[in-house]
Amino acid sequence: MSMLSVDRGSPKHRRLQIAGYVALAVLALAVPFLFGPFRVSQFTLVVIYAVAVLGLNLLVGYSGQISLGHGAFFAVGAYTSAILLDKTGLPYLLTIPAAGAVAFLAGFALGVPALRLRGLYLALVTLAVAIAAPVLIQRFESLTGGSQGLTVEQPKAPGWSGLADDQFLYVLCLLVAVPLFALAAGIVRRDIGRALIAMRDDETAARTMGIDLSTYKTRAFGLSAGYAGVAGGLFTFANGFVAPESFTLVVSFSFLAAVVVGGLATVAGALFGALFIVFVPVYAQDVDQALSGVIYGATLIVCMYVFRSGVMGLLRKGFGKVVEVRGSTSGRNDDEVQEVAVAGAGRSAGADSGGVRP
């Protein structure tokens, strides 16, 4: 019933895709010039959270493992960046890969016990990590500043750029986020992503196909934590301040909520999820101060009921009515992979995700 129908890989399809990328680039770059500084700072947060949510989605959506502890990796990245800025004269841009690397190692280490645990048990272990993080931060006071936190210099817009500081920060975060999104899109489409999905859907079957479970599981954990770490580093830039209170359980839970709202096992879903966790609480507060938490929670529940496969599932359904992409069955068919992923994730979460193909 589609109004428009194109063949995958055809020139028309390519043109549509390119038009899409161009439109997105224009939109993303227009943000800092269309809005005032407060809105720009909100969108900066959206970009930062999107990176962390994307990382968590690689783990939860694609590899089928659960983590309630990504707030901890986010904290590891934030503190790595803050400590480097505070104690060493390292240029701030270099603290981002460092934040990613340290969080990657932490995630990799946590991935080892994850080999033996599944589902609820893994959730509990990662939950413990999230609870322990703020306490540990306070213990290492000489390094982390304890409960007083650390104040660091925020990146300033260089004079030649002609940008205000808040605009520069947004562009900086965008420049870090875009390659990470491209990388994730690449990973899930290639053999690693397929291996992860196979592993999620059926471990025994995956092993018979020659997939080394322990390698892939620990890698998935590491990679996912690395994304959260990079986001944490950017978060330090955006705030200029880190304190243990900034990394409570709420952070971990909101990341997970964002993954589910955006759509499990989707790349673009991370953006919708991040928009959700940045904007919905703010609007909820405008409705009623005292009930903001309740409204936020209710919105979350409604989202789960109305579109179980997330915003992305809903969009695919609606968008499929407008444009139909007739897929080939060749290897590079990312939509197919994602469809399977969504359905599979729904099943492993014990809920029927519903048919997402229109």
Added chain:
Amino acid sequence: MLWLVLAGVLALTLGACGRDEEGGGGGGGSAKASPGITDTEVKLGGSYPFSGPASAYGTIGNGAKAHFEAINAKGGVGGRKIKFTTLDDGYEPPKALQNAKRLIQQEQVFALFNTLGTPNNLAIWDFVNQQKVPHLFVATGASVWGADVKAHPYTIGWQPNYVTEAQVYAAYLKKEKPNAKVAVLYQNDGFGKDLLGGFEKAIGGSQIKIVDKESYNVTDPTVAAQVKRLAGSGADTFLNVTTPKFSAQAIATIAKSDWKPLHILNNVGASKTLVLKPVGLDTAKGIVSTAYFKDPEDSQWADDAAVKEYRAGLKKYSPKTDPNDAFAMFGWTVAETMAKALEKMKEPTRDSLMEAVRSLDVEQATMLPGNKIQTGPDDGFPIEAMQIQEFDGQNWKLQGELVEAKAK
């Protein structure tokens, strides 16, 4: 891919209502009038934990708001109505920063007023001072707010800071129990260390000795073990530097033991409603603490005109708030200081407000009699006197005189 575009479109629509905010609240102060103030209105903003673990403090915001409403009903300050916008930060510093940005850059408030919490204010004070926005009467007793006037000229505290409070306890002990052997329980953070450090310094050169000290983290489930260890230390005085939940636990643990020290409970934990009632008022008999404003529950103020006005105002403008909650009185009282500063302001600019704030000398009817609010160009501590109070099993009873102690 097209999804990403849609995400972008959604993003723009979500944020679309904020397009007219160009220019922000930066305002270097070159223009005559600052943002957020007209001849008929002045906009203030505050960030409080209305949700989350510290939500009991949210009452302070409600108390302050009720008082501003009451002032507005009488015509406002100098013809200007006060519009006080409060936002919830759940006691999370990043949210407090977002709130500060929102209040300054989007709502364009004239000044931030009474934002709550030490980490939250630490998270925002660099930003607020960069923006040259007054950051007034913050609701935290850390001594940094008044000690760093040069680097943060737009920030000022209000309540007696923890060092001042510690000096008051030291002075009390020197008089009442000059050979006291003190055991200290303190919260392992800026608050606890500020007070403990102030106390250690203040007892220097006296016969008072700290014989043992134990700390706990805010995230700890209980302090019973620490209190039991302190009970075995042979101390005859217990300095209890804790926040409400832990204050109650410490009182309960001591009641069950055979340790009978002189119990000094810091002001933060001295709430009758939050702390003493849950553990039983009888067990709290004899506990010593400090006060600096009138406790609404203290029977000696039952007929006090200012306290009556407070009760009536709260009933009218914030009926859900319990008037017996001392936090509501805190908010009510600090709001009056704000109104006094606005009244004193000569020109409708932020810098002029700061001048007024830095030269206050006012008496307020809900403060303890004689407890003036005074500031100076180099004196960033508005309230520096407290009075010892003792719990008689029903109410706090003030003892002796106001004790002034400068935190320097």
